[in-house]
Amino acid sequence: MLVDLNGGESMVVPVCFCVCAPAGRKSCPLCPEEKFKACYSHKLRRHLQNLHWKVYVEFEGQRMCICHLPCRHLKNSLSGDQASGRQVAHYHCVVCSVTIARKTDMISHLKRHVNKGETEASYSGSSDVPFEEPAPSGQAYEIMKELGTNVQLLPNYTTPQKSDTYFNRKMKTNRQLVFCSLAVLAEERNPLECLDAFGATGIMGLQWAKHLRNAVKVTITDINETCVKMIKENCQLNHIRVDGGSRSSRGPDGTSNEAEGVPIATVEVAKMDANVIMHLRSFDYIHLDPYGTAVNYLDSAFRNVRNLGIISVTSTDTGSLYAKSPNVTLRHYSCHIVRTEYYKELAARMVVATVARAAARCNKGIEVLLAVALEHFVLVVVRVLRGPTQADESAKRLRQLIHCQWCEERVFLKQGSMVDDNLYNQLPCNCHGSMPGKTAVELGPLWSGPLFNTGFLRGMLFAAVQHSMDDIQTLVKTLICESECTTLKSFVHGPSALTNQVECGVLIKTLQKGEESGTADQSGKRKTGEESGNVVKKLKSDASLEHPAFYYSIHRHSIRGMNMPKLNKFLQYLTEAGFRVSRTHFDPTGVRTDATLEQFKSVLTKYSVPNATTSQTSLSTEKTL
Known part of the structure; x- marks a missing residue:
């Protein structure tokens, strides 16, 4: 409210003067009692002038003084630990009542209000509303709708440093991918008990309950009291009944938090640490x-997860995942990496390796269903396989990677405990012989197995189509082609000789047997219209059936002075040369193939043509000669 503290000047103070001290003594309205005790008016005025009025922010003739009351908390760290924060000094915005710590941030915040035409103050001198009561919903909350689910957001919801709840609009793709993976599992077993361990606003768990209904029993947890309260309010906003928090209280008679009308689903909301609830329940x-990183919660997740269950892990610590902070990477993931052209897939394989080690400690193995690395996050979805045998099989897929720092060729080390005389012999390139010094580094340990399950991805595509998730359908189709290591054109389009095959509700086109046998000769190679010339055709062996690891960027290895072919044309040329090839979601210019870098460059060189500048230079050189 507005209080006259300095001879007629209006100061914005979030609380009124409460003189609970002896007669003649007054408490500071902006400091807690334990920090500044009640004193006489002359000492109080000196305290206000030296501390609060000295760093005020002026807006529309009103001065916002700095406040030291416990109105706002700041988290101690951003490492993902669920701990309460410490009290910090802050300002209260007179327009929207939001709390901001820094003076420069408050000035920028007020400028945005002016640009929007919002200059009317929410505090008034005659207001009798205490500060502890929330502001009206139109000023304090923002209603956001995603996938048919409404959630209300607190101010500063995009910055966890300034708000207890956090919501990121850029993570919409991640939420939809997780939803589709849950929908596929819901088709396998019913009912399904699922946990959203870090609820925040609760939007992900609410989407599960609202669209999958009785197929799932959703539990949303968070350690923050404000988040739990916000989740319950969002449940009422979506007509979802809130269970009391204990497992035994789930039932049709729990109608205490029921919204108006018949609830469409029931969600259990609990204020509990993620590690605790995963240890207590299955x-x-x-x-x-x-x-940030999820490594602190992996052991608890694998401790009690049911057999053939699914664990999805979203990591947003892109600084350590994408080799910007190698010391943090070594500390969190026990892995050594460097910045490479395939750094996104390197991050995905590093997270899968960490997940596999956590599962092996609980005598469990994993089957990787999905691994996606985009700009803001890395998502890994794995199926849990119980038993020490499965754990041993998963542990065998953790290998070191040799990476050449000159040409960026890479290869996983062969299995075995014997020391190799020269590890450079395993690299297909000859940079070590032509370049001085050490040319390669050893990275890892990394996951060397496949990153995708084609059948599971087809089920996700069916779920995305069924629930009208148009944003991720293109991405899932790319993942399906990448898992099969085939091009999108041969996957979707084709001549009239293609037959339709329905799998998991998705229409897949495959070649007929007669046509397929007619396109191959007796040696098993596909016939092409012209000879490949200097390009060596690769024989198809059992090893080629494995999913090719990593990819090459066509722009990274382009030839100077030459116009390289279009990416789709280049994929066709590689296929004609006898290699498995597909595009990758990790890099829009990347090509996933089982060809070596030398073979990749030979095909690229063959079908590249000189540009105009190179042609003119060669002509002028010939005339000079």
Whole structure:
């Protein structure tokens, strides 16, 4: 409210003067009692002038003084730990009542209000509303709708440093991918107990309950009291009944928090640490999405997850995942990496390796269903396989990677405990012989197995189409082609000789047997219209059936002075040369293939043509000669 503290000047103070001290003594309205005790008016005025009025922010003739009351908390760290923060000094915006710590941030915040035409103050001198009561919903909350689910957001919801709840609009793709993976598992077993361990606003768990209804039993947890309260309010906003928090209280008679009308689903909301609830209860599906890395919660997740259940892990610590902070990478993931052209897939394989080690400690193995690395996050979805045998098989897929720093060729080390005389012999390139010094580094340990399950991805595509998720359908189709290592054109389009095959509700086109046998000769090679010339055709062996690891960027290895072919044409040329090839979601210019870098460059060189500048230079050189 507005209080006259300095001879007629209006100061914005979030609380009124409460003189609970002896007669003649007054307490500071902006400091807690334990920090500044009640004193006489002359000492109080000196305290206000030296501390609060000295760093005020002026707006529309009103001065906002700095406040030291416990109105706002700041988290101690951004490492994802669920701990209460410490009290910090802050300002209260007179327009929207939001709390901001820094003076420069408050000035920028007020400028945005002016640009929007919002200059009317929410505090008034005659107001009798205490500060502890929330502001009206139109000023304090913002209603956001995603996938038919409404959630209300607190101010500063995009910055976890300034708000207890956190919501990122850019993570919409991640939420939809997780939803589709849960929908596929819900088709396998019913009912399904699933856990959203870091609820925040609760939007992910609410989407599960609202669209999958009785097929899932959703539990949303968070350690923050404000988040739990916000989740319950969002449940009422979506006509979803809130269970009390204990497992035994789930039932049709729990109608205490029921919204108006018949509830469409029931969600259990609990204020509990993620590690605690995963130790206490078993789940079929667990999603971990802390702010940053999830390595602190993997052991608890694998401790009690049911057999053939699914664990999805979202990591947003892109600084350590994408080799910007190698010391943090070594500390969190026990892995050594460097910045490479395939750094996104390197991050995905590093997270899968960490997940596999956590599962092996609980005598469990994993089957990787999905691994996606985009700009803001890395998502890994794995199926849990119980038993020490499965754990041993998963542990065998953790290998070191040799990376050439000159040409960026890479290869996984062969299995075995014997020391190799020269590790450079395993690299297909000859940079070590032509370049001085050490030319390669050893990275890892990394996951060397496949990153995708084609059948599971087709089920996700069916779920995306069924629930009208148009934003991720293109991405899932790319993942399906990448998992099969085939081009999108041969996957979707084709001549009239193609037959239709329905799998998991998705229409897949395949070649007829007669046509397929007619396109291959007796040696098993595909016939092409012209000879490949200097390009060596690769024989198809059992090893080629494995999913090719990593990819090459066509722009990274382009030839100077030459116009390279279009990417889709280049994929066709590689296929004609006898290699498995597909595009990759990790890099829009990347090509996933089982060809070596030398073979990749030979095909690229063959079908590249000189540009105009190179042609003119060669002509002028010939005339000079």
